[in-house]
Amino acid sequence: MHDLLTVTLNPALDVSSAADRIEAGPKLRLDAPVTEPGGGGINVARAAAKLGGHPRAIAALGGVTGARFAALMAGTGVSLAEFPVPGETRQNLAVTDRATGGQFRLQMPGPDWTPALEATMEALIATEAAAIGPGAVIVLSGSQPPGMRAGFPQALARRLGPAGRLIVDTSGPALDALVSRPAPDAAPLVLRMDQAESEGIAGRPLPDIAASLDLAQALVARGAAACVVIARGAEGSVLATARQRLHARPPHVEVVSKIGAGDSFTAAFALSLAGKAPGAEDWAAALLAGTAAAAAAVMTPGSELCRASDAAEIAPRCTLAACD
Template sequence: MSTPAGESAGNGRRIITVTPNPAVDLTYHVDGIIPGGSHRVNTPLSRAGGKGLNVARVAHQLGSTVLAIAPAGGSSGAAFAAELAASGIPHRLIPVRSETRRSIALVDDVSGHTSIFNESGLPLEPAEWQALAAAVVESLSGDDGHLAGVLVGSGSLPAGAPQDFYSALVKLAHDAGVPAIIDTSGPGIIAAARAGADLLKPNNHELTEAMGQQDLAGAALQLIGLGARRVLVSTGADGMMAFDAAEPDRYWHARLPEPLNGNPTGAGDAAVSAAAVELANGVIDTEQILRAATAWSAAAVLMPGAGEISPRYSELADQLIVSYKELP
């Protein structure tokens, strides 16, 4: 009998997340947005964010051992570092010269829609990229007494980033004998597939854009054909699809009976966090990973900001409708 992701039956191996383009996340809640109008808002929720930070935050919330690695710089980077220190999440920040970017989420509590405004990340210097890579290698070594269970690389890349950044992360993980999860878009997801990533987690828009076709199953199978071992595809209110290289003739689909209302900003990151916990605990069953990822993703929608999930995740997991679909 399997133990739900997030409960204390794991092997204690550490989830390492790498966020090359972090942000100070600001979340505003607004009682209705009028285009061109003036709106009075309360003080925003401010957090150290970026996709990998959100992954680590969720896993840490549910008791997993984590280490979040990211660059941080400037006055915004100081605010980023202060919030992260206050959160209690184990982390390692690489000092950089560039200002850490900001991301703003406007949650319309009337319509239920969320609008996101992401600043572009500023370039890092070559020595700073080298320091980031060195921190990853050191964290995977286990020299600090923490055995690595999975390496997660998440998010966009700042301008001028090495094109092989995510494929290099996959290689570092495999050299250390641990699985690699990559959640990114564009050429980075293709490179990670070619490197043999153990799990890729695009959303439907990222997948079709990267692969140049609208058929989600066909696009996911292209990533499998390039070398990815598993692909999870989030499709918003329609749930999530899972593809496994070991069973190329079918895929799984999981969804709730009814969509949830809330803030979907960190839903994809919560899904990655669930997958990371499962892989770190030695789970290789794709359906089990899909169930955990879908439930955690849904539970994130019920929370006000990215990087946390509702305690209802177990209840939501029990409500999932999971189907198996044969591929032509």
């Protein structure tokens, strides 16, 4: 029985490597590449499986790259539902400069979508969510492909209704639509964003925990979501609902790669909610679980995501504070 459904509209083959130094001009000799299936929802599903969950993942795949992507999903513990699209699934490249420790992340666009593809995808998500049963947790994570309307997350929230607990972690025009044009019948349960995205929405720096919480609670009051989570890097994450303001901070860990920290957070957070009845969400427990998984993810190389053993060891060392 699946406990989580993830949706990836713009998946990618993630290719990671390293070089002694990254500089313009000369040919750069890279290490043997590591290739993994990626994209927000796919990474959430892979992390959830590593944490002991039983995720089902919808991914829009096309072409030879899409076929390779599907093959790489074998053995991940994720049940894959392929959604065929015309064109080629995109590829992303991450290269680490060993001289500086810096990491360069190059993101490519995906294939163009049409209104017909959108409608078919929306129907598939509703069908898959219904198969999980009442109180399903659905994660829509990652960027949207070219041609998709900015309001797709809201249309999906409206179609799923209150019984379909939707977590949205997106960017660009889709995120802008959620926060600038909220609708009471089209709000997800949870909206998650990183610090850069939250500062873009605020139009100013958010220098401390209180500033991030103020923005999160203002977005809840505006109707963008019932719960808003904002990541603050090494400071952890904050969470606000209409009645709660929480901050979870991880312990200090060695940072090897920041890739996958947000997706690992969302995986652990969503799995925690999946164990609760709708309306009985334990936000504090979910925030702590996500914070531990995010910290575990930065300890792993490339795009490996979190390890369950690391997350379990880190969790008791995370701190939780209720904020005024």
